[in-house]
Amino acid sequence: MWKNSSQGFGRLAIGIHWLSALAVFGLFGLGWWMRTLSYYDPWYRLGPWWHKSIGISLLALTLLRVLWRWRNTKPRPLGTALEQKLAGFGHGLLYLLLVLVMVTGYLISTADGRGISVFDWFEVPALVTGLHDQAEVAGSIHWYAAWSLVVLALGHGLVALKHHFINKDGTLKRMLVTQPSEEN
Numbered sequence: 001m002w003k004n005s006s007q008g009f010g011r012l013a014i015g016i017h018w019l020s021a022l023a024v025f026g027l028f029g030l031g032w033w034m035r036t037l038s039y040y041d042p043w044y045r046l047g048p049w050w051h052k053s054i055g056i057s058l059l060a061l062t063l064l065r066v067l068w069r070w071r072n073t074k075p076r077p078l079g080t081a082l083e084q085k086l087a088g089f090g091h092g093l094l095y096l097l098l099v100l101v102m103v104t105g106y107l108i109s110t111a112d113g114r115g116i117s118v119f120d121w122f123e124v125p126a127l128v129t130g131l132h133d134q135a136e137v138a139g140s141i142h143w144y145a146a147w148s149l150v151v152l153a154l155g156h157g158l159v160a161l162k163h164h165f166i167n168k169d170g171t172l173k174r175m176l177v178t179q180p181s182e183e184n
């Protein structure tokens with residue numbers, strides 16, 4: 001039940017999907033709030049520490065997710081040919097924006113040559129530093145890409161709810177619980 005089947009997603013894909021969704025919305029809220037803090041607020045330093053630590057963990061989780069997806073069976077697509085095309089495009093765009101937000105987050109953080117401490121447990125080295133206006137350029141891409149990601153994810157969530165409540169098909173159900181495989 002950890003792996004995907006033709007009928008639905010396995011436990012690992014489901015767990016990673018929802019953990020990532022929680023992290024994305026949480027990081028967006030935290031990032032937004034971080035901008036409002038004054039220099040003397042204790043969260044002025046703590047906020048970015050959590051944001052970067054969770055962000056790097058999400059990056060590792062996303063790499064695992066893509067690897068797992070590539071090595072695993074894909075559940076049978078649902079819906080019409082057009083819906084399948086749109087879903088494929090939308091999911092591809094979600095993956096792309098996720099990676100763009102995390103890579104630009106890394107580039108903002110390493111612009112001054114310092115590595116990123118992950119929960120004070122280990123440090124990710126600064127491999128790319130000193131590009132022209134690195135922090136500013138990466139910072140504005142980070143902002144717009146994070147916004148696009150969150151808006152697209154909300155639209156994607158609404159489409160999932162439409163499938164569940166209006167079309168009454170198994171789209172949302174198979175991202176919530178593992179489905180019995182056809183052989184059983």
Ligand code: HEM
Nearest residue numbers: 024027028031032052055056101102105106108139143146
């Ligand atoms: C999907 C994951 C992420 C989301 C949704 C997200 C979202 C945001 C948002 C909304 C802001 C505030 C906007 C701004 O100050 O420009 C922000 C700021 C920031 N993020 Fe992220 N972020 C994510 C991942 C990361 C990662 C992986 C890192 C680095 C390892 C990172 C590092 C930063 C830094 C350093 C800032 C402060 C930028 C500044 O003060 O200009 N973020 N993030």
Ligand code: HEM
Nearest residue numbers: 020021024025069091094095153156157160161171172175
């Ligand atoms: C930041 C939030 C989210 C992100 C980044 C995200 C991303 C993704 C991606 C990339 C896939 C494709 C999985 C694959 O085939 O590899 C997917 C599938 C799915 N997501 Fe999300 N998602 C988010 C939030 C949500 C929410 C809030 C809901 C529901 C309310 C939802 C429901 C679903 C469903 C039902 C599928 C399975 C679609 C299918 O059967 O092909 N997602 N999601």
